[in-house]
Amino acid sequence: MKRRILPAFALFAVLAAPLAGAPARAAEPADREAGDGQAEAYEANSASRTFTGTFGGRSLRYTATVEEQVLKGDDGTPKAAIVTTAYVAEPRDPARPVTFLFNGGPGSGSVWLQMGAFGPQRVAIPSDARDDGAPPFPIVHNPDSILDVTDLVFIDPVGTGFSHTIGDTKGEEYWGVTKDAKSVAAVIRKWISDNGRWNSPKFLGGESYGTTRSAAVVHELEGGYNDVSLNGVILISAVLDFGAGAETQGAELGYITTLPTMAATALYHGKTTAPSVEGFVEEARQFAIGPYAAFLLKGQNADAAERAAVRAQLARFTGLSEDFLDRADLRVTSGRFYKELLRDRGLTVGRLDSRYTGVDYDNAGETPDNDPSFYGIDGGYAAAINHFMRETIGYRTDRDYVTIGNVGPWDWRLPGGRDTNAYLNVAPYLGKAMRENADMRILVAQGWYDFATPFFAAEYALTRTGFPQDRIEWQYYDSGHMMYIRDEDRRKLSDDVRAFIRAR
Structure with a gap:
């Protein structure tokens, strides 16, 4: 198979000029992380800006908001600030779908899905498996964003992106399959409450360990009586049954x-x-x-x-x-x-x-x-997310954006005792949710050339007993783990996800 060499991209501004009369919201002072008993005074950091753009052939106005979602302990003490980046179409519609997205690692920020696949801007690194080289990297409008069919909320769990603990809280309180899922589920509940979106159609999407997280978050959202019901789950480069690989x-x-x-x-x-x-x-x-x-x-x-x-x-x-x-x-x-x-x-x-x-x-x-x-892609993505958040949106912080960081020791145990932890398998969480939610569907997107999360292992995990096969859709791509790096596959992934959301 021959690989086509693309011409170098010209660097040009941003996806769209900000609307006149819509300046960036004044950002809070950077890093007011409290200590020595002062955590109660913590103020969440945020920045917001309004844009216009064309996505999936549809022109719309939308607001981009980067903000800390503060999680509190039982006594009301702030314990962690999890940063979300939300893109919401204007005027706001409580009946519009909203999709919550994150990457994996564990320890990865949401930069990859945000600046590579679904965000309204993306970094244009080479599409043909060549090294991304050195800056400047083209940061371009992304017509393949799915913002035309859903609002988007990208989540950076504790220890990733700009997210962090507060005061004397230790990261270990959030670092584990179940601990992490509980915190992400809490952020989702908080966001839909703050934004009046409890009755919106809801989708969850993760990549790599983000698919592991998706299954665990589904369990936290739908496993009790105060459910946040989901219309669909998007698994990109899925790893659910760790024994399979x-x-x-x-x-x-x-x-x-x-x-x-x-x-x-x-x-x-x-x-x-x-x-x-x-x-x-x-x-x-x-x-x-x-x-x-x-x-x-x-x-x-x-x-x-x-x-x-x-x-x-x-x-x-x-x-x-x-x-x-x-x-x-x-x-x-x-x-x-x-x-x-x-x-x-x-x-x-x-x-x-x-x-x-x-x-x-x-x-x-x-x-x-x-x-x-x-190492063929990391430089471009790191530059893009920092430029976008700091310069385009105006988010002010002295923190480094953690693209891939250390969130260890990670607690891999699941509730249930010895037999449950013979090896890690979160796929049954999805099977249970599908059996108890007749409208929940799953889209699985896999690249042929992905050794991190091989497609046959994903097929193995989701074809076991207990999964309604008529509600699982499979799509394959002529690339690897991050299929959206390849231009043709980014467009295909966008079309596949767009159709999946529309079919709710």
Whole structure:
């Protein structure tokens, strides 16, 4: 597959000029984080500005607001300030859908979905898996924003973006699957109360660990009696069942669920041949859950003939030599695959997006020095979110915007005891919500070239017993974890999500 080299983008202003007579709201003084018993005096920081723009072919006026949502303890003491960035169409309509969005990590700010996919502005980094280089980065109007069909609220959990604890509160109080979900659910409840949106159609959307968070937040919103009912959940690059992708000694399922992604990657880089990626990954799926799964489950009881047959097919799908596969005992971890596939060319392939290639310090190791699909995009996104929030919206703070940060130690336990925590699987939260909410639907968006959250692992998690399959929609993209980086796939993702929201 040839990759087209796009011309350099010209840097130009912003998505739209601010409306006359709509200046930025005066921002609060930066970082009034209280301590020494003064947390009660905390004042939330905010900034707001009104714009016009055209999205999905529709011209509209909207207000962008960056503000701290202050969470309080049982005694009313402020404990954390979680920053939301809301885009609301004017005039305001309480019957209009609203979609709450976040990224993953855990530890990632919402910069990626906001400045890459759905926000009214985006950063225009190369679409063809090239490194984003150095500034200035083009920050452009994003006609693919879904603001034409839904208001948008991007959430940065504690320790990400500009969000932070207050006073003597420790981050560990919010760092964990359930702790994090409770805080995000609290922010959603607060936002819809403050903005009069309890009866609006509501959607939840997350990317990567953000899909894990989505399932846990759904449980917090719909798992009791004071429900915030949802119309739909958008899972972008889903990871729900962590056992499905675990690469630990003795765990065989991860080899099965990553094989179709290896096949797509080998085809993309010319290490194997097939008429289409769709057809080839379907062949890989059937081989993975058939002959390959049977071979793996037999362990050392598989005979020589079966081993030889599986090895030959595995070589065809992965593009790796039978000799290498034999030395790996027909079990190739993702890290080894990144390094080995293009070793003859002196290149590695990416984890988030295996279309990307990198050059290591030397060609001798068995795993890459770094992920070229992450260092190929990070500079542009960091510059874009800081410029947009600080300069375009006028949000004033001395804090650094945390794109990817340390939110550890993270508490991975779920309520339920030993058996619940044999391995982390939040997919049942979604199944329960769908069974108890007849109108809730799920859209799953997956890239062929994503090793961080392989598409076959997502399929495995959501096709177990207990999930109404007629309310789960699958969409696939010719890119990786962040499919919106590729121009064609950003437009497709936008159209897919827009249609999903309209079909409520």
